[in-house]
Amino acid sequence: MLSTVKGMIQTLSSTFRGLRGPVTKLYPENPTVVQNRFMGFPGLTWDKNVDEPFCTGCMVCIRNCPTQCMTATMKDNPKFADESSKRRKIVDEFEINLNRCILCGICVNVCNFDAIVMTHEHEESGISRDGSRMNLSGLLEIGGRYQTQTGWQPSSKD
Ligand code: SF4
Numbered sequence: 001m002l003s004t005v006k007g008m009i010q011t012l013s014s015t016f017r018g019l020r021g022p023v024t025k026l027y028p029e030n031p032t033v034v035q036n037r038f039m040g041f042p043g044l045t046w047d048k049n050v051d052e053p054f055c056t057g058c059m060v061c062i063r064n065c066p067t068q069c070m071t072a073t074m075k076d077n078p079k080f081a082d083e084s085s086k087r088r089k090i091v092d093e094f095e096i097n098l099n100r101c102i103l104c105g106i107c108v109n110v111c112n113f114d115a116i117v118m119t120h121e122h123e124e125s126g127i128s129r130d131g132s133r134m135n136l137s138g139l140l141e142i143g144g145r146y147q148t149q150t151g152w153q154p155s156s157k158d
């Protein structure tokens with residue numbers, strides 16, 4: 001008897017909860033809110049002290065990426081020549097094919113320069129085969145957004 005009453009109370013409360021309106025949120029009007037430790041697509045960080053990327057284009061992350069979805073080239077850093085930066089080399093081109101990225105975070109773990117972070121970005125779907133290739137400026141943009149959102153600070157000063 002008691003269990004029957006409990007069941008009826010449960011049914012009635014569910015019924016009235018249903019009358020409050022739909023609980024399904026429309027997308028994209030209501031974007032997904034992620035937790036701080038969420039690992040979205042990788043992005044590159046910006047060194048505000050020197051006004052240049054942290055990335056030197058050293059290729060360590062690229063050699064360790066299990067899906068080989070990254071490419072980069074480096075160049076001589078003109079700011080090293082005029083002594084405004086301690087980086088001899090600086091990234092010239094960088095590209096990640098986000099379609100192939102498995103969000104493993106290995107690139108972040110192996111980078112010695114705090115130059116790459118797992119951002120909160122996860123809404124990069126498109127309809128073209130090459131639409132998910134993100135270049136240096138795009139990667140710096142999502143990395144910079146992550147830096148601002150989270151108050152990110154480099155762990156090392158190099
Ligand atoms: S992100 Fe880090 S590991 Fe990758 S190329 Fe740049 S400096 Fe090197």
Ligand code: SF4
Nearest residue numbers: 065101102104105107
């Ligand atoms: S998160 Fe993993 S798969 Fe994606 S770019 Fe970094 S190392 Fe490659």
